[in-house]
Amino acid sequence: MNFELTEEQKLIRSAARDFARAEIQPIAAQCDREARFPRTIMDKAREVGLVNVTVPEAFGGGGLGVFELALVTQELAWACAGINGTLSLNSVIADVFHVAGTAQQREQVFRRLASGEFGGYALTEPAAGSDVSGITARAVRTGDTYVLSGSKVWISNAPLAGFFVVFARTDPAGGHRGISAFLVERDAPGLSVGAPLGKLGQRAAPAAEVFFEDVAVPESARIGDEGEGFLVAMKVFDRSRPMVAAGALGVMQRAIDEAIEYARTRRTMGKPIIEHQAIG
Incomplete structure (x- = not known):
């Protein structure tokens, strides 16, 4: 070789x-x-x-x-x-x-x-990072719309991002099979980005919290099938x-x-x- x-x-x-x-x-x-x-x-x-x-x-x-x-x-x-x-x-x-x-x-x-x-990868939560199955952010389906609620933390490039890939739970009882991924615009009503978080190192790489307060996205914003977010x-x-x-x-x-x-x-x-x- x-x-x-x-x-x-x-x-x-x-x-x-x-x-x-x-x-x-x-x-x-x-x-x-x-x-x-x-x-x-x-x-x-x-x-x-x-x-x-x-x-x-x-x-x-x-x-x-x-x-x-x-x-x-x-x-x-x-x-x-x-x-x-x-x-x-x-x-x-x-x-x-x-x-x-x-x-x-x-x-x-x-x-x-x-x-x-820039895009942001909105996965990490206070109690879920590499343990993806632990996320609690919700995406509730109503007809052909999903309503996202919850928050993410330490999201790299969040202060710069124009859009986010967001992981949220579509089935509260589904474990790792109850998570779906969504493409969400930064300017979506109800989405807000916190101030850059202070860090001890890599300070030129901004990170922030991202908050979702009843953020409505169309079904077409879902990435993959429902329940495939963990995969x-x-x-x-x-x-x-x-x-x-x-x-x-x-x-x-x-x-x-x-x-x-x-x-x-x-x-x-x-x-x-x-x-x-x-x-x-």
Whole structure:
């Protein structure tokens, strides 16, 4: 088995590395201190094809796979885990429509992502995160309409998002088979987004609570069949969790690089500390 990168993959990695060092690294510390995502970075990343990597080319995306996305994620996270988190979250939204949704939903969402719009993945609740089956937000069906109520927390990109993929319980007694997913516009009556939440790290990646007070959505907004929300979420995890690992690799590589650079420049007893046995 050959584990070497293809020439195209090497070019993608190189482009992401150059972008991370030229555009993200110089502003990363300030953006983290100010808890601010620099919107111009999204525009620049779109220009060079480093966001919406897995969105099909037919809809304006890169048309690449999850491996190429992992290469990009690792390089961008090297420069700033927070900025990378905001840029890469749209790939999670794209994942939803790679594994579910109608052709009309896929085209609509993919084109919006490719145009630079942000989406939010509204799954986590105070008592339910990776334990998807624990969510309590409700979606009550009335004819051809669902009425959503409840709240979500720590929703990445919520302050920036123009729409949300929302997971809610359509069958209170259905366990993990009682959850459905919906495509909900940010400006839907009854939907509100809280102030950005304070964080200890990755402060350039905004997150907030999202509240649903009798938010009515049409049946056509449901993603997949009723009761398939848990399955959709698990399939999205299959595609998105490796990106968490890729980002962590980028952060670890940065830590090693910074440590080596410090050891080469910090001098004690007449020589760089990297030349001392305990360090070098």
